[in-house]
Amino acid sequence: MNFQQLRSVREAARRGYNLTEVANVLFTSQPGVSRQIRELEEELGVEIFERNGKRLTGLTEPGKGILHIIERLLLEAENLRQASQEYAGERSGTLTIATTHTQARYVLPQVVQSFRNAFPDVRIALQQSSPEHIAELVISGKADIGIATEGLSQFEELVSFPCYHWSHMVVVPESHPLAALTSVSLRDLADYPLITYDVGFTGRSHIDDAFGAAGINPDIVLTAMDSDVIQQYVSLGLGVGIVASMAVEHNRAGGLVALEAAHLFAPNVTRLAVRRGAYLRSYTYEFILRFAPELKRSDVVTALNLSGQ
Numbered sequence: 001m002n003f004q005q006l007r008s009v010r011e012a013a014r015r016g017y018n019l020t021e022v023a024n025v026l027f028t029s030q031p032g033v034s035r036q037i038r039e040l041e042e043e044l045g046v047e048i049f050e051r052n053g054k055r056l057t058g059l060t061e062p063g064k065g066i067l068h069i070i071e072r073l074l075l076e077a078e079n080l081r082q083a084s085q086e087y088a089g090e091r092s093g094t095l096t097i098a099t100t101h102t103q104a105r106y107v108l109p110q111v112v113q114s115f116r117n118a119f120p121d122v123r124i125a126l127q128q129s130s131p132e133h134i135a136e137l138v139i140s141g142k143a144d145i146g147i148a149t150e151g152l153s154q155f156e157e158l159v160s161f162p163c164y165h166w167s168h169m170v171v172v173p174e175s176h177p178l179a180a181l182t183s184v185s186l187r188d189l190a191d192y193p194l195i196t197y198d199v200g201f202t203g204r205s206h207i208d209d210a211f212g213a214a215g216i217n218p219d220i221v222l223t224a225m226d227s228d229v230i231q232q233y234v235s236l237g238l239g240v241g242i243v244a245s246m247a248v249e250h251n252r253a254g255g256l257v258a259l260e261a262a263h264l265f266a267p268n269v270t271r272l273a274v275r276r277g278a279y280l281r282s283y284t285y286e287f288i289l290r291f292a293p294e295l296k297r298s299d300v301v302t303a304l305n306l307s308g309q
Helices: 003-014 019-026 030-044 061-087 101-118 131-139 186-190 204-213 227-235 245-250 282-291 297-304
Strands: 049-052 055-059 093-099 122-128 145-148 158-166 168-173 194-197 220-224 240-244 256-260 268-275
Touching: 003 019, 003 030, 003 061, 019 030, 055 061, 093 101, 093 131, 093 282, 101 122, 101 145, 101 227, 101 245, 101 282, 131 145, 131 158, 131 268, 145 158, 145 282, 158 297, 168 227, 168 245, 186 204, 194 204, 194 227, 220 227, 227 240, 227 245, 227 256, 240 245, 268 282, 282 297
Parallel strands: 093 122, 093 145, 194 220, 194 240
Antiparallel strands: 049 055, 145 268, 158 268, 168 240, 168 256
């Protein structure tokens, strides 16, 4: 039994039993992956995968239990590597953070600057993606930390922590009729084409829920992942924008007026997530505490169900 065999089984399950993709991820050949899986099955005396001819089609019942054990073994192997670097006193490495554009653009810069001042030998890799993909990156170990508003609390493989609350705001050109109102309603917004976030991004679910509860079908004519893009199209007169409050606070686009919308849409909670059972380097804890100062290291350790970190 070796780690390449274990990785072959894990990636086969992750990649929908497509051995070509598994081979690409593991930098080997498809016959090599098949051989690694077959040799492990022979050693264990158990069929891990169901097959249709030579093609893998799913996990057997014993295979499902074995996969959980393999996941734990590979996680502990990574934890061992992280712990050895920690105990060796290394303050260098790479901290990979998967997050959305809004967090990377408006919230993280000050945190990253503070962290870099304290840990100049630690490189930071920001990976911007959708909340679902952010979760996948953390679960797979390709990212150390995930930060997003939507989705992270839905994965059992992750431990997530609430970090801060924020609201949406409405943005319109200075000459727009809504700019003259002291308070806007959902009915007011429904009179105009709307521009906001893609489904699954930056509190979009709360926007949809509010209109749905009011029985209003809004005319959302354009969606984007990027708050700057939304405001740019608003400035062109293509519609009324609904964006995150921090996007407006940090980037007041010329010619736009921001209107409060906290009374229209439910508040949003940005969460930070790490992989359950992962060994976190000291500098990872330091980044977490800088991003969410109300947390304590002991809170994170307890939630991870680890001791001695």
